[in-house]
Amino acid sequence: MTGQTAPDSAPEIATVSVPLPGREYDVRIGPGLIARAGAEIAPLLARPRAVIVTDANVAAAHLSALQDALRTVGIASEALTLPPGEGTKNWENLTRTCDWLLDQKVERRDVVIALGGGVIGDLVGFAAAVLRRGVRFVQVPTSLLAQVDSSVGGKTGINTGHGKNLIGAFHQPALVLADTAALDTLPPRDFRAGYGEVVKYGLLGDADFFHWLEDNGAAAARGDAAARQHAVKRSVEMKAEIVLRDETEQGDRALLNLGHTFCHALEAATGYSDRLLHGEGVAVGCALAFDLSARLGLCPQEDPSRVSAHLRAMNMKADLSDIPGHLPDADALLDLMGQDKKVVDGQLRFILARGIGQAFVTSDVPRDAVRDLLAERLA
């Protein structure tokens, strides 16, 4: 499923294929992909025009480079720039995006480009899913979180007052261009938040990768290009394998939700604000999931310590006490978990682990064990 291409005198770009029948696409990973986006995207176009949706921060850093790259191969483009931040992923901006795409007379054969992080990718992917009952879209993820997770696999959607990602659709991109050089412009906090998702992959299914991260995560954070490319590629490979097994989350795909049952409740409790970025919540959630697994006798006692130690070594949030401000009590957090998409018949489902790299999905978790863990961590 994976391969390498090394065009003459260009940086080596890795390719991870996602061969879903009838909806196959490539994830291209490496430095300089925005500058060569024209050549990458041109084969998908029925006519030489494209529309781009981005946010104000990303536009300042990358929009002109993307439009120049398209222009170089004769592709004209128009762009819509939305406000940055999780708050953008709502009904209002979905309407605004769809109306703009209709104003631009985007046709079914056209391609919409989502340039940005997870918020833009999710929102624009959902707009593409519903516009004229489905147009193709290209993900150009510029954050680490979007490169390793949200741009791959076709989960698109928006948040509502009821919770995160509760309205959406599965709509696979036609191509993903993960320009790892774009990570150089990320604020360190955003890089570390994305790294929470990278750690998740090691924890859920690849102990060797987790070990590699223990050895190389600091280099990736410092900007080592090869370490960054490997971290993104291995994460995308793991995600692609799981999505191929279970595209619409009937089973195995829920493994990708390791840490997310806690995370989504914590994000709701902190108002989807800067107090807790999504990837930070995933990291804290993974640490809690391993703690819970050890308490239930499922994994060795030393595993949660190893998870926390790595998060701490990466200067990341690893516990509830690392989240600034007041948090609701354990019962209130459990209530917030009740909106989780994995709930079946009102029963919470968790991703727990038998060890590092050995996650599994279970409904067999005593509510009291979760409440006790949260209450202790909140004390």
Ligand SMILES: O=C(O)C(=O)C[C@@H](O)[C@H](O)[C@H](O)COP(=O)(O)O
């Ligand atoms: O792609 C998936 O499947 C995932 O669960 C990946 C998650 O890391 C991602 O954050 C996802 O958006 C969460 O999905 P949700 O269905 O729990 O909202």
